[in-house]
Amino acid sequence: MATPGRALPQPTPETQHFWDGAKAGDLLLQRCDDCSKVYFPPRPFCPSCASRRVSVAKASGKATLYSYVIHHRPVPGFTPPYAIAVVELEEGPRMMTNIVDCPQTPEALVLDMPLEVVFEPQTDSISLPLFRPAKG
Amino acid sequence: MPRNTVAVVGAAETTELGVIPGLSQIGLHADAALNAMADCGLKPADIDGIATANETPVQLAHYLGITPTWIDGTSVGGCSFMIHVRHAAAAIEAGLAKTILITHGESGKSRVAAPPRSVHPASLNGQFEQPFGPMGPPSMFTIPVLRFMKTYGVTEEQIARVAVVQREWASKNPRATFRSPITVDDVLNSRMIAYPFRLLMCCLVTDGGGALILTSAERARDFPTKPVYVLGTGESAETPMISQMEDFTSSRAFRVAGPTAFREAGIAHKDVDHLMIYDAFAHLPIYGLEDLGFVPRGEAAAFIAGGNTAPGGSLPLNTNGGGLSYMHSGMYGMYALQESVRQMRGIAAAQIPGARVSVCHGVGGMFAASGTIIFSNQAP
Numbered sequence: 001m002a003t004p005g006r007a008l009p010q011p012t013p014e015t016q017h018f019w020d021g022a023k024a025g026d027l028l029l030q031r032c033d034d035c036s037k038v039y040f041p042p043r044p045f046c047p048s049c050a051s052r053r054v055s056v057a058k059a060s061g062k063a064t065l066y067s068y069v070i071h072h073r074p075v076p077g078f079t080p081p082y083a084i085a086v087v088e089l090e091e092g093p094r095m096m097t098n099i100v101d102c103p104q105t106p107e108a109l110v111l112d113m114p115l116e117v118v119f120e121p122q123t124d125s126i127s128l129p130l131f132r133p134a135k136g
Numbered sequence: 137m138p139r140n141t142v143a144v145v146g147a148a149e150t151t152e153l154g155v156i157p158g159l160s161q162i163g164l165h166a167d168a169a170l171n172a173m174a175d176c177g178l179k180p181a182d183i184d185g186i187a188t189a190n191e192t193p194v195q196l197a198h199y200l201g202i203t204p205t206w207i208d209g210t211s212v213g214g215c216s217f218m219i220h221v222r223h224a225a226a227a228i229e230a231g232l233a234k235t236i237l238i239t240h241g242e243s244g245k246s247r248v249a250a251p252p253r254s255v256h257p258a259s260l261n262g263q264f265e266q267p268f269g270p271m272g273p274p275s276m277f278t279i280p281v282l283r284f285m286k287t288y289g290v291t292e293e294q295i296a297r298v299a300v301v302q303r304e305w306a307s308k309n310p311r312a313t314f315r316s317p318i319t320v321d322d323v324l325n326s327r328m329i330a331y332p333f334r335l336l337m338c339c340l341v342t343d344g345g346g347a348l349i350l351t352s353a354e355r356a357r358d359f360p361t362k363p364v365y366v367l368g369t370g371e372s373a374e375t376p377m378i379s380q381m382e383d384f385t386s387s388r389a390f391r392v393a394g395p396t397a398f399r400e401a402g403i404a405h406k407d408v409d410h411l412m413i414y415d416a417f418a419h420l421p422i423y424g425l426e427d428l429g430f431v432p433r434g435e436a437a438a439f440i441a442g443g444n445t446a447p448g449g450s451l452p453l454n455t456n457g458g459g460l461s462y463m464h465s466g467m468y469g470m471y472a473l474q475e476s477v478r479q480m481r482g483i484a485a486a487q488i489p490g491a492r493v494s495v496c497h498g499v500g501g502m503f504a505a506s507g508t509i510i511f512s513n514q515a516p
Contacts, residue, residue: 007255007262008267010262011263019263041260041264067282072328081328084268084330086384096265096270111282
């Protein structure tokens with residue numbers, strides 16, 4: 001589905017750990033040491049209680065399909081039609097992604113279906129977290 | 137905050153709406169501003185406050201020859217103008233300015249001197265949404281809808297029906313871009329844009345502008361136009377990232393802005409004669425009706441399909457034809473405000489007989505921000 005030319009993230013000091021994790025094949029979330037909130041996207045403080053005492057934790061990579069559209073217009077790096085999805089991670093946070101190894105149809109993309117993360121390298125420094133139907 | 141202490145005395149759109157290649161974006165602001173000043177007999181020297189979005193208020197003040205004692209450049213998407221009305225009302229109450237001009241202009245279609253649309257790759261949107269292939273609102277604003285449909289059993293036919301009803305209103309409006317009646321089948325057979333959204337469920341892309349002039353209710357009596365009083369106002373924000381919306385079946389920004397305006401106005405839903413809900417896409421009136429409390433959760437789609445918001449219905453909604461059929465330059469909120477003002481003045485193309493209270497609800501970005509204004513034509 002992905003072809004060269006898609007928009008790529010430019011990490012910042014506050015998000016570098018996430019992209020380093022993705023490069024290494026780990027989906028990294030953050031967890032507040034004070035109130036236990038698990039959150040995404042990355043920031044160096046808790047969005048729930050504002051504590052700066054936060055830790056990086058590896059997510060299970062398990063998720064469910066929360067919602068999506070199937071885009072029918074051309075976008076650099078994509079061959080339409082392709083789904084732009086939001087998944088709900090097992091740990092709670094949601095993130096935008098694409099669904100791979102799955103027909104890009106309403107019949108195949110069923111809300112709440114179980115998914116698992118895969119990482120697709122884009123450059124030497126950037127791998128994107130994508131999701132595919134869970135195996136087994 | 138004001139209840140009936142501030143009024144709209146000047147209101148106008150650009151002379152033309154639609155495709156206007158002969159005016160740059162700031163030129164559209166100016167055309168609307170000059171029309172609004174002419175509407176109420178004012179000159180730039182009479183204006184002491186200015187608010188605008190997309191262009192800066194400094195640019196507009198200089199371009200129009202205004203020396204302001206109050207400026208507001210709140211730019212949070214299409215509801216910026218509702219929020220400007222709210223801020224202007226507070227400023228007039230506080231004595232920061234006496235006569236405030238709010239302008240909008242957007243070369244959405246022709247793109248004459250319009251700022252480029254881009255997402256910085258280091259922004260949170262740029263890092264965590266853009267890499268997955270969205271291209272503007274049609275492919276992002278629509279993402280929550282499948283979850284809404286599953287939660288409440290809403291059908292594609294019901295969403296199509298929103299566009300059909302708004303075309304009924306547009307057919308009564310000579311200034312509407314699209315006026316020919318359409319059917320649910322027409323909508324469901326139009327080109328797929330981003331499943332489940334088809335072309336006729338998406339707003340137009342046009343050029344245009346609009347402007348409002350506000351002053352105190354006391355001074356409003358001296359103007360040639362019928363005053364339209366600001367009864368209540370609300371505003372809020374949630375997230376710039378559609379993927380991070382707390383609840384895909386409801387907008388937190390709507391749930392804050394709407395009830396805040398109702399409390400301030402001191403009115404109940406049954407008091408509302410006319411309603412505008414910003415409709416960049418066909419699902420927005422459904423979310424708005426529920427989040428503002430006009431109908432219970434999950435019932436708005438059936439409420440619209442049942443004809444309640446259509447001509448002759450109990451709750452006339454988007455009576456200009458809305459962003460789906462009237463016009464949509466990109467920041468549509470100004471046109472919703474203009475229609476509320478026309479309805480309160482009694483001069484709308486599809487006038488609601490005897491309407492006394494109009495609620496005008498806007499969205500900014502993609503469920504990112506919201507502003508709600510409640511107007512009345514009843515003197516304090």
